Amino acid sequence: MSDIDDIDERFRALTAQIDERERRRMNKAAAQEWARHPRLRRRRRLRNAAIAVVVLVAAAGVFVSYRPDVVDQVRTAVSGRLSDLTAGESGETAGTNEPVETARAEPGKTSPFDGSPAQGYAEGAEGLVMPPARAVGGLSRKEVSAAVRHAKNLLVASHLDERVLTGGRPEKLIRLLDPEQRTPFVKGLKKPDRKKGYHSREWVTSLAPGSGEFVTRTVKVDGETRLSAFEEDGLRGVRVKVNYLFVYAVQRPDRPDTLTRLVAHNIGVVQAWRDGDRLRFWVNEWNGGGVASARCDTDDGFVHPFYPDSLNNVETTGPAVDPYSRAEDDTRPGACRRLTSET
Incomplete structure (x- = not known):
């Protein structure tokens, strides 16, 4: 058996200690956390793979909280095995491998524009x-x-x-x-x-x-x-x-x-x-x-973002507008209008 296969076998054996009830609890906690996420509106057309990645990442966080002893064992096993693998390598070779691992793109990474x-x-x-x-x-x-x-x-x-x-x-x-x-x-x-x-x-x-x-x-x-x-x-x-x-x-x-x-x-x-x-x-x-999605009660020419926790104490006038509409109207400059939807 190769060294990498041996590591994988140890990891599978350790994670098998989590019973079915605990797995269901972790998945439920991850799903609840995803539902509470602010501002990023989700639609049914989001890929299932993206949702699965979020659930797995959240579940990993719960796993660390509940079973730190298992994580310590995995860390020890992996560290020891990597030390054996790199013992015969020069410092230059080991150094060139680290940036490649660090620069690897994270799978399932979302964009702040998703859902809009x-x-x-x-x-x-x-x-x-x-x-x-x-x-x-x-x-x-x-x-x-x-x-x-x-x-x-x-x-x-x-x-x-x-x-x-x-x-x-x-x-x-x-x-x-x-x-x-x-x-x-x-x-x-x-x-x-x-x-x-x-x-x-x-x-x-x-x-x-x-x-x-x-x-x-x-x-x-x-x-x-x-x-x-x-x-x-x-x-x-x-x-x-x-x-x-x-x-x-x-x-x-x-x-x-x-x-x-x-x-x-x-x-x-x-x-x-x-x-x-x-x-x-x-x-x-x-x-x-x-x-x-910017404040309309300022006159310094700069954009002051309106955040989810900002106080909305400005009176609006006129009909609501779609923030993503490019239609032109005769609204006077500086008028405060309601938005028909989130940005």
Whole structure:
């Protein structure tokens, strides 16, 4: 019999000490713990294999609590056998094996987007699907292509830049703005003009300092971009309208039990026209859809997540809205609306 087979045989013999009643008790405890898990809504379409893995992991935890003596025996047996196996190996060989074991992916690992519409969304910039360029509004196909690319870069800078998401200065977005828009935007970052309702930080998705942390660097994205011609004030060119949802998984710092999802809705318009020998881009509207599952009683421009344990003492107005809907309405900016479902 090989050394590995011998270890497996010992493990099977030790675990056989658990009687059928104790196994049923462990499985029941694991199932109850899974049912109490906050926020992650489960659907029948979840794979049975994923549920089985969760039950096994939870059962292992109960096993450790009830039978620490058995675990000690297994640990001793495995440690001794591994010592025999590695006794003839050099330190270099043993060292190269450890990182491989550590880096091995955990089977059945769930995503914080499971159970929500965002589960099927694309990840990051892959979700920013742009329409094929064509000649529009007196601009050539090449010029329209540049306008579409510029709009996409604005979306990435506003909602996918890690520095901006964590409250940093939106440098990439600033560089993408027309010089005539850049100056007031930078000024609005330092001193917002609340009388005119202009707050530069509202153009981007940024967590308020200390309000939360991202559970994963993955951002789920879904939406569309449409092209049309425009003519106004003697200008003629292409109008690029974006309508995208950006879904983030966040939690209170070091509090995985407060997991929630933020859904930022960017409805925006970028216009492009020819000014002499150069092509100009102008952000006419931006980030006009609000953020679902965020507090609506703040005015600092940052996103303040609303967690399962947050106090809900804000009066809502108007009809309830679907957090995953990209439909446009005439709701005034800053209005507090109820959500038809969890994010």
